[in-house]
Amino acid sequence: MSGGKFRSGGRDKCRLHMVTWNVATAEPPEDVRSLLHLDVQPPTDLYVIGLQEVNAAPVRFISDLMVEDSWSHVFMDTLAPRGFVKVTSVRMQGLLLLIFAKQIHLPFIRDIETTYTRTGIFGYWGNKGGVSLRFSFYGHMVCFLNCHLAAHMNYALQRVDEFEYILDTQDFDTDDTRHVQDHKVVFWFGDLNFRIADHGLHFLRSSINSGRMNLLWSKDQLTMMKKKEPFLQEFEEGPLNFKPTYKFDRNSDTYDTSGKKRKPAWTDRILWRIKPQSPPAEEEDDRASTSTDNGQDEYPIQVIQDKYTSDMSYGVSDHKPVIATFSLELRKCFDTTLVHVSPEGVWSADQDAVLNYTVQEDFMSSTWDWIGLYKVGFKSPSDYETFVWVREAELPELNEVIQVSLDKEDIPLLGGQYVLGYYSANMQSIVGLSANFQILESKRAVMEGLVPEKNLNGLNK
Known part of the structure; x- marks a missing residue:
């Protein structure tokens, strides 16, 4: 498939690099190379970049519709010399989702479709919601869903309701993958805005400073909500071994020192879901699972998370970007171009x-x-x-x-x-x-x- 491909038990392995970042209306930094891990080995095959709060002031938003926005430009300018092509993108006000692929993969990325759902201000305003981009990759249907959900500590239930609403309302043209959850693999990510409940600011900061993030996991709202909501339990996530990525003073690695003193939280997340089998598939480990579409698909696909971290070196926003890398193991349904x-x-x-x-x-x-x-x-x-x-x-x-x-x-x-x-x-x-x-x-x-x-x-x- 590419220089990043190798065979694994009859399957090809593709490297996926994902980034989610609430950029807080900032202009992009001049250098995004460390965000993309460009020199990693084996090399990356697909880049998926989801941004929230891209500058969507009316004059700016209209100009971005006519020409590429500044964030798209910086990623294209960085990745194109490395042989990556922007497959497509989708924008809803401040939400932006970009997909890049190695040139060799382009003829095998088909049935591309995008959609979006507004949840802000009674569903009429696009400052919150979700944008999704789906396609067939060597015959396997995958969907990427970038969300920005309701803010503030007390709205955990509303965030769950908004995500469920997005899943229920988004639909596509292909009959067998009409809905998000019909796809073999779904990646759900973005500024999901879940907070850390109960703990006081002093305990939060001391736990973070001492590197004992595990003391905070049980009070992470998304973790707690997954115990209550069966549809959330279908989504997997790697361990939160990195510092909470919100809220920072800009251009620093110091948590909020303003008068509001927002509590640190893992607002920025990347999760994934494998389409369940019937009967349910046994997971190989807590980070990998396989889909065979009810036993009728002879081309299983496996998702293994290799890395889940944040990059503290970027300070243009009050959020830090979150990075996840995956190995997608799959049997290609075809290897001939149309x-x-x-x-x-x-x-x-x-x-x-x-x-x-x-x-x-x-x-x-x-x-x-x-x-x-x-x-x-x-x-x-x-x-x-x-x-x-x-x-x-x-x-x-x-x-x-x-x-x-x-x-x-x-x-x-x-x-x-x-x-x-x-x-x-x-x-x-x-x-x-x-x-x-x-x-x-x-x-x-x-x-x-x-x-x-x-x-x-x-x-x-």
């Missing part, structure tokens, strides 16, 4: 170019599908240099080789490493990628003074 696409011959801006594509499996293709020319290191499916429609009137037959020409005026003069991607309008995703290939520098580039004549790879001789 469309094979490749360049034909030598490409340069001195002549029209030709590409071939072949539909290898039936899918809901459309005359609105297109093939984009991407520079290696592209940031998202819309980050193309140019594109061509696949067919204006009719769709190709299965396994029929189709040739499409690209006008030389649309080919980059300076050349470089590029890749072709077939974008499906119905599936909202790239379903075929060529191998990386070289576009040669053009004679026109020298004539226009863009490159020295000696860099022309012999084309001007």
Whole structure:
């Protein structure tokens, strides 16, 4: 699957890195690299980043709808040079959810769909609620749900009610995964706002300072609510061995010294749920479980949490970001792309170019599908240099080789490493990628003074 993949008992293993962070309307820091653990081995395959309280002032929010917001930009600028592409995102006022994947995985991420639910101010205002993003990953349906629930100590029951309402009201177009809980794996995360009950401020701080977080676990409201609510018991969470991530003085690692002196709490959480079997599956350990969809699915998937921690080095917000990393062990339902696409011959801006594509499996293709020319290191499916429609009137037959020409005026003069991607309008995703290939520098580039004549790879001789 990637450099981060290895075989495990007949399954492929994919590395998932998740971040949740209430950014308290702050602008992003210049450097988010330590947040993403970029140099971890084996390397990451998927990044999921959920933010809360992104600046949603009316003028700012409208501008963000027209162009990418500043948080999306900083993550794309950091991850694109590492070969990660933003698959898609969903935004509801201050809630933002971003998914990035290694380029090699893009054709195997299908059936992408997003939705959102407002719970703030009688359900009409989106300052609280949940945004979700679901897709099929090598044939396994997964869903990511980023929530910001009601604040304050006394609203634990309301937080549970809001989460249940989000689960009940969110629905998708695919019949067998109509609801969030129908997916094989659900990741629930965000500023869930659960607090630590009963303990006084002095006891809380002394327990934290002495590293005895376990003294606080029994009074964590989410932990207590899980004992009462069966639907919450289906969600798993790693041990809270990191310091509570709320509330800090900004640009410091000191808990709230303002007049309010908010009690520290684990408001920021990452949990996951495996779709239960019937009869219930036996868990391999307290951090891993397997789904086989009532015994009818021959492709089990396993989720193992590798790390659950926070990053205290970031101070732009009064919350600290929380990070969880997982190993997803799965048997791929398929390993063939829906469309094979490749360049034909030598490409340069001195002549029209030709590409071939072949539909290898039936899918809901459309005359609105297109093939984009991407520079290696592209940031998202819309980050193309140019594109061509696949067919204006009719769709190709299965396994029929189709040739499409690209006008030389649309080919980059300076050349470089590029890749072709077939974008499906119905599936909202790239379903075929060529191998990386070289576009040669053009004679026109020298004539226009863009490159020295000696860099022309012999084309001007």
